Amino acid sequence: MAYQISATKLQAYNRCPYAYYLKYERKLSGSEFFGSAALGTALHQALAQCHRDWHYCNPLPDIQWLHQCWEQQVEGLTTAQAEEGREILESYYQNFIASETFLARPLAVEGKIQGYLQVENLEFCITGRYDRLDFLSDGLELIDYKSSREVKLPEPDEIDLQIGLYYLALEQTYRQSLKYLSLVFLRTGQKFRYQATAEHKDRVEQVISKLAVRLRYDQQWEPRPGGQCDRCAYSRYCTAVSANPAPLPPLAGARQFQLALSL
Known part of the structure; x- marks a missing residue:
């Protein structure tokens, strides 16, 4: 693959x-450590709905359209989170929608790219x-x-x-x-x-x-010391951080990648 x-x-x-x-x-x-992202997820989904589902027959939606989009995303949020999200979206509306002459239809929302x-x-x-x-x-x-x-x-x-x-x-x-x-x-x-x-x-x-050179020829993966070392999750294995690093666990399995042969 x-x-x-x-x-x-x-x-x-x-x-x-x-x-x-x-x-x-x-x-x-x-x-x-990953914290709760419930409010952030709801905000992203409400904005996706706002830009994707607006009918674009009128130049601009009114604030009620954004409120409607938000109300469909608040399930599972606390009352405080729902109110905070509503205020954030009202600010978004004033900054990025109300100030425009028309709302342009996006090419895509919530999309994936692949190349x-x-x-x-x-x-x-x-x-x-x-x-x-x-x-x-x-x-x-x-x-x-x-x-x-x-x-x-x-x-x-x-x-x-x-x-x-x-x-x-x-x-x-x-x-x-x-x-x-x-x-x-x-x-x-x-x-x-x-x-x-x-x-x-x-x-x-x-x-x-x-x-690719490292993957293809299994060359050495040298550490690059810097400011990131203080918060690195793997510092206990690193010679650049510790004079006596912990030994690496055994390999779990062979690496999988696809050779692309020129014919």
Whole structure:
């Protein structure tokens, strides 16, 4: 089968090849903790319904349309969460709908992307998800909603890799280039827009090429010390963190990937 690669995986590899190897190749469990995302999930679903199911016969929906979408997503939320979500969506309406002359129909919402890249005779399958994809006169804009309380922007290297992966996959799927990747922070009403270029795609192809060499020839996965070491779930196995690292558990099984032969 093709080797699955996503923005999250490629960002992890770029941060530290050794941590990537332990997590994705050795399948070691980490100590990550994931909190409840019920409110964030409900907000994403309400916005998907708002943009997908609006009839677009009128230039703009009124605020009641967003209220209606929200009411269909509140099951399972606490009363406080339902009220907070309603306020967040009202702010979204004022910032991103009411100020427009018309609401443009998106190309897709809550979608998946998939693309393929062949490197070192290995077939990579690029996967990802997006909240909304808009068609512009000169390309595509991919929009990612953020429901976190803190406005925390990705590091430049990480956003560049994410842009490059989406650029490559969307170009294959829609025969259109990605023009912008936009992060919309729902709680603050801020939108951060990153311009996408072919250079982002080139950068991603270079990083995947380095990964392919390691996969193809089983080269060493060296650690890359940095600020991420303090919160790394695999630091106990790492010589860059500990003078006496814990031994690695036995391999669970052989790695599976597909050779792409040129005929």
